[in-house]
Amino acid sequence: METYERLITENEVIRLVILKLECLNFELISKCNTSQTGIDIVLKKGNYRLLIEAKGATSSKKGTPKYGQPFTKSQALVHTSVAIYTAMDLITRHQGEDNYIVGIALPLEKNSIEHVEKVKHVLSKLGIVIFWVNNEKVIIEAPNQEIDLILNYSS
Template sequence: MLFELDVIDAVCQDLVERGYMIINRKKEIKHSGKDVIAKKTNSNNDIRLFIEAIGETSSDSSSKRYGKPFDRSQIKVHISELLFATAETLSMPKLDEYIYKTAIAIPDNRDHRELINKIKPFLDTIDIAVFFVKGSKVSEIISSWEV
């Protein structure tokens, strides 16, 4: 079972391997703000990447769901919450010198994949990438732009 922090760890490791620098990342269960903020400087531009993440089970050991997989309806709610948080990021004031990109990071399992496949054309339209995480690694990135 992947906890949210496991997903974040895998994504941060993958981003560093791709040449990103992690500016900020969630390190504890109770945390406000974006789960991951990373940057990458190319020859022409400076990219800021904002990522929202979820796990396969509750990270709160006092929760009834702790250690139990989320069901399909819970996963749908979580993906909706990730998309809302991403919409907030896309709506924030931006500095002209940066290119802003957004992504969500989720466990790589059947339910998450099926739900993402249903909305993939929408995600492509608004340039939201999806990091699928299996074990301790990013297994696939679906994106309309080069991560």
């Protein structure tokens, strides 16, 4: 997978995923920025709700030591792990409900890609959609054909 090293914050990831999904006829229900708590992105399309946890490649908080600096490999692991855990928690909280899809949105950068590659098979089994984001594009990896058809995208 081609990567881009320009750092992208969580707030930028959220904004770009929303733009991509609105182009795919999703309607934004709610979003949170890094100073808010809750599901980062909630959208709907027809009868389906899409719940997404997002992470960035650098801090979104100006004035912090990590603002504008890339996360280390271990920091990227923590952020990726939190996104995956949150996605699994959303699946657990919504079990028994129909018509929802859970996703994670991550920066398209080498550390995040390496961490996800190690568990991608499990993410697929859980039905978790992966949104890879940089400043130029959003790549969507659907875990199965059914979800692929619901998202109705072309990368």
